[in-house]
Amino acid sequence: xxxxxxxxxxxxxxxxxxxxxxxxxxxxxxxxxxxxxxxxxxxxxxxxxxxxxxxxxxxxxxxxxxxxxxxxxxxxxxxxxxxxxxxxxxxxxxxxxxxxxxxxxxxxxxxxxxxxxxxxxxxxxxxxxxxxxxxxxxxxxxxxxxxxxxxxxxxxxxxxxxxxxxxxxxxxxxxxxxxxxxxxxxxxxxxxxxxxxxxxx
Ligand code: GLN
Numbered sequence: 001x002x003x004x005x006x007x008x009x010x011x012x013x014x015x016x017x018x019x020x021x022x023x024x025x026x027x028x029x030x031x032x033x034x035x036x037x038x039x040x041x042x043x044x045x046x047x048x049x050x051x052x053x054x055x056x057x058x059x060x061x062x063x064x065x066x067x068x069x070x071x072x073x074x075x076x077x078x079x080x081x082x083x084x085x086x087x088x089x090x091x092x093x094x095x096x097x098x099x100x101x102x103x104x105x106x107x108x109x110x111x112x113x114x115x116x117x118x119x120x121x122x123x124x125x126x127x128x129x130x131x132x133x134x135x136x137x138x139x140x141x142x143x144x145x146x147x148x149x150x151x152x153x154x155x156x157x158x159x160x161x162x163x164x165x166x167x168x169x170x171x172x173x174x175x176x177x178x179x180x181x182x183x184x185x186x187x188x189x190x191x192x193x194x195x196x197x198x199x200x201x
Contacts, residue, residue, distance in 0.1 A: 001199065003191070004029035004038035006064070008054040010046025010079060014179035018187040024195075035063055039199040040073040042190075043080030043098075045136065045177050048088075048107065051079055052096045065098045073170045073198045074100065075190045081173035082107055082139050089142060101168045102145030109140040109162070109175075121176075123165060124151040125193065126185050133164070133176035140164055140175055170198040 005015045007028035019026035019042065026042075029035050041064070043051070055061040068074050068084070076084040083097045085105035110117070115137050120130035131152070140162035144150060152165035152174070164175035165186075172194055178186035 001025065001039045002027055002037060003040045003042065003195065004035060005042045005044060006030070006051070006055075006080075008058070008060075009050050010044035011177070011179060012044050014177075015042045015044050015077075015187075018179045018184045019191070021184045022188050022191045024191055030058065030060075032060065032063060035060065035067065038072075040190075040195045041067070041075075043074065043076040043083050044179070045078030045080060048079040048082035048097070049092050049095050051083060056096070061096070061098075068098050068100045068171070071170050071198060073172075073190070073195045075172040075174075075187075075194070077174050077177050077179065078136065078138055081105060081141075081175055084171055084173045085139075085141075100171045101166060101173055102148055103163075103166060103168075104142040105139045106142050107139050108137050110135060110138055110156075119154070121152045121154065121164070123186070123189075124149075126189055131178065131186065132181045132183060133174075133178070134180045135164075135176050138164075138175040141166055167194070170194060 007030045016026045086099045087104040089106040148168045150163040153161045
């Protein structure tokens with residue numbers, strides 16, 4: 001059983017490394033036959049508009065969307081979170097997402113001054129120590145439907161809380177980039193709590 005990392009654009013190598021560290025067979029995927037060969041997918045951080053456009057131009061968009069909606073375990077970090085969201089605020093005109101998670105995500109939500117920062121976060125289902133979360137021009141979650149479980153939240157400068165890690169059944173999304181910290185506990189959560197249940201990996 002293999003987990004694919006969508007290799008159209010973004011930090012593919014880091015996700016492959018994190019998944020390999022969890023003891024699973026992880027490969028970069030960018031063709032139909034590669035995507036057909038996997039049982040679970042990671043959509044990396046990068047630029048959601050670019051990844052969506054490349055998926056369209058390589059004729060992979062509908063295939064990926066169909067696999068996601070038919071139950072393939074999928075984890076999206078940052079741009080990947082945007083691509084798994086049913087609704088995107090501050091999208092560019094015509095921006096598409098694969099969808100799957102019943103939520104509204106705001107792109108570049110943290111504003112210009114704090115485009116990139118790091119902080120420690122509690123993550124439901126992952127025990128202490130806290131997760132070191134790296135945010136790079138990151139989205140946050142504006143609202144979630146009733147079937148979406150919030151796993152982690154951040155408090156903004158106004159004291160308002162925003163979900164930054166969510167799960168809906170076979171789908172997981174984080175605003176931040178655990179693949180950049182060398183701590184593979186979020187990938188392990190995906191493999192052990194989601195892939196094993198939904199893809200029997
Ligand atoms: N701002 C990017 C987007 O809209 C996401 C940034 C990232 O993945 N680090 O896609």
